Amino acid sequence: MDAITPAPVLHRYQTREALAEALATGVAAVLAGAIATRGSATLAVSGGSTPKRFFERLAEAEIDWRNVRVTLVDERWVPETSERSNAAMLRRHLLKNGAAEARFLPLYMDAPTPEDALTDLGERFQRLARPFDAAILGMGADGHTASFFPDADNLAKAIDMATDAPVVAIRAPGAGEPRVTLTLPLLVDAHLLALHIEGEEKLAVYETALKDGATTDLPVRAVLRAPRTEPLNVFWAP
Numbered sequence: 364m365d366a367i368t369p370a371p372v373l374h375r376y377q378t379r380e381a382l383a384e385a386l387a388t389g390v391a392a393v394l395a396g397a398i399a400t401r402g403s404a405t406l407a408v409s410g411g412s413t414p415k416r417f418f419e420r421l422a423e424a425e426i427d428w429r430n431v432r433v434t435l436v437d438e439r440w441v442p443e444t445s446e447r448s449n450a451a452m453l454r455r456h457l458l459k460n461g462a463a464e465a466r467f468l469p470l471y472m473d474a475p476t477p478e479d480a481l482t483d484l485g486e487r488f489q490r491l492a493r494p495f496d497a498a499i500l501g502m503g504a505d506g507h508t509a510s511f512f513p514d515a516d517n518l519a520k521a522i523d524m525a526t527d528a529p530v531v532a533i534r535a536p537g538a539g540e541p542r543v544t545l546t547l548p549l550l551v552d553a554h555l556l557a558l559h560i561e562g563e564e565k566l567a568v569y570e571t572a573l574k575d576g577a578t579t580d581l582p583v584r585a586v587l588r589a590p591r592t593e594p595l596n597v598f599w600a601p
């Protein structure tokens with residue numbers, strides 16, 4: 364059967380709070396469904412600043428968090444004591460209340476460079492049940508998602524649908540510090556795949572990304588164009 368790419372579905376909300384509530388309700392339902400059928404659930408989420416409200420709402424979900432494994436779609440190569448750490452942000456905004464019981468799989472390890480940790484990280488992800496039940500992506504105004512940055516050294520490998528590597532190291536002019544990112548096949552395999560963006564600027568970038576053009580210019584296109592059975596859900600609020 365030929366791979367198909369259904370058109371993304373754009374869900375617009377009047378406020379960021381309403382978006383956070385709706386996204387958290389949807390994700391909690393998917394996690395609860397996975398726990399009911401398989402006994403456990405996996406969730407991959409983004410760092411940055413946008414997800415904080417959504418995390419606050421999701422942390423209140425009354426699901427059996429002990430059976431949820433949470434990971435990040437990407438991480439900056441900094442320890443959790445850094446303000447730039449996505450793991451630290453996740454602990455502050457999501458892994459609390461009932462969600463403190465979730466099992467968190469960090470992407471940062473105490474090693475000088477991401478390359479030093481790739482083998483260990485790869486093994487960690489090989490053991491994780493796949494596909495993810497839900498993966499929630501963000502997007503930068505430069506069209507990056509996860510750490511698929513324009514001009515990243517390992518962009519081709521990170522967005523290669525044929526790669527076996529679950530995690531790759533990334534360095535890019537717009538990325539700040541070195542990073543690690545989950546690779547495209549792992550993300551787009553998720554049962555529920557969402558792109559969470561806020562503000563007019565990101566909506567315009569998203570609309571441009573839907574048009575013809577190079578994936579290397581706006582790497583979020585790699586996600587928009589990936590074969591899936593269920594459409595990508597885009598959550599937007601002004």
Ligand SMILES: O=C(O)[C@H](O)[C@@H](O)[C@H](O)[C@H](O)COP(=O)(O)O
Nearest residue numbers: 409410411412413501502503509
């Ligand atoms: O580590 C990161 O930076 C992220 O995981 C990244 O992919 C993020 O989703 C976008 O950069 C959007 O970031 P904001 O939400 O801060 O705009």
